Every structure is written in structure tokens, then in C-alpha cells.
Amino acid sequence: MRLFVTFDLPTKTKDDRHCYTVFRRQLLDEGFVMMQFSTYIRYCRNDSEYAKYFRRVKSFAPRRGDIRIFAITESQYKKMYHFAGRKKSDEELLGPVALIVFE
Secondary structure, eight states: OEEEEEEEOOOSSHHHHHHHHHHHHHHHHTTOEEEETTEEEEEOSSHHHHHHHHHHHHHHOOSSSEEEEEEEOHHHHHTOOOOSSOOOHHHHHHTTOOOOOOO
């Protein structure tokens, strides 16, 4: 399944921008990839892995702003139609299979 995190965080003050940057970096550190601005995705092998990353994102989410987390299955993800621009390099590289083995 794919775990999506979408967010709309305030960026008017220096503190707001700092919170935004820290949140974004933490998503990247947890293995999320930017799909679009303020939309990050991560592959999860099963429900327990989904629950683990859900808890992690919830633990470092800023108190202000709007953050939404949801999951879709791989078959639903494969049905996504991409109609403008080009696919991101990680999408072209991985395709519908999200398993990479590093040796």
C-alpha cells in the first residue's frame, strides 16, 4: 500500500517556516518521497508498517496547519492517471513495484 501525507502549513512567520522545514525534512528522513508540493508518499508492505509510519508522522506533526494521512492499495495506486508533465524519476524507476534491494 502507499501512505500519503498531504499538508497545508502556515509559512507567514519565521517560526512557521522553520516548523514547515523541519516537518518536511522529517518526512524525507522517514523515507517519504515528494509526489507534488505538500504531498508525500511512502510504500508500506503491510498494515503494521502503515501503522508504524502513521504513528511516526503523528508524533512529529506540527500543531498548526492542516495535515491529512491516508493509504491506498497498490492496485488503486496503479490506476492513478498522470496527465500533465512527466513522471518523477523515482516513479519511472520503480514503476508499480516498490521493492529495492541494496547489497
